[in-house]
Amino acid sequence: MKDHKVGQPNVKNKLTFLLNDLSQKKISLFFRFKYCCYNMNVKLSTKEKFVVLEVLEANLSAIMSEPLSKIFQQIMGGIPPHLVLDLGIVKQIDEEIAFSVASWQSRFYERQYSFVICSMREEVAQVFRSLDLFDNMNTTPTLSEAWDMVQMEEIERELLNDFNDNEA
Numbered sequence: 001m002k003d004h005k006v007g008q009p010n011v012k013n014k015l016t017f018l019l020n021d022l023s024q025k026k027i028s029l030f031f032r033f034k035y036c037c038y039n040m041n042v043k044l045s046t047k048e049k050f051v052v053l054e055v056l057e058a059n060l061s062a063i064m065s066e067p068l069s070k071i072f073q074q075i076m077g078g079i080p081p082h083l084v085l086d087l088g089i090v091k092q093i094d095e096e097i098a099f100s101v102a103s104w105q106s107r108f109y110e111r112q113y114s115f116v117i118c119s120m121r122e123e124v125a126q127v128f129r130s131l132d133l134f135d136n137m138n139t140t141p142t143l144s145e146a147w148d149m150v151q152m153e154e155i156e157r158e159l160l161n162d163f164n165d166n167e168a
Helices: 011-025 062-076 095-110 122-130 143-167
Strands: 002-005 028-035 038-046 051-055 083-086 115-118
Touching: 038 062, 051 062, 062 083, 062 095, 083 143, 095 115, 095 122, 115 143
Parallel strands: 002 028, 051 083, 083 115
Antiparallel strands: 028 038, 038 051
């Protein structure tokens, strides 16, 4: 496992390098972000068309909002820019994180990138429901279905682009 300090200036470059390196090698990487006094454990797996970000924490507290946002930002700027967020291990999520995840999902879709959340436990889904966020989110029960969703969205974008090109 490699440690990366989020607050340091060259962390962005290191994370960008790691993501670009992963996209070329198609391997998994475990790493831990250090932010203040908190370690955040995640696993990144780069596939051909998307990145799987598996959160390896049972509790996503508000202090994790900034490091998680930095990861989302780097994935959005990388290749591939599509994200599958695996929350299968997460048992609790703070409202601040829930709002942040929903906000980032919107940002991804504004840029025509996929952002699918999979394996969400009922107690986590309930937090999103209580904040009226769940119905607007793109979620699937399993990682396999999330892969399918990303591929279907890509086909949909291609068809819409072809349609728009023919209209012009």
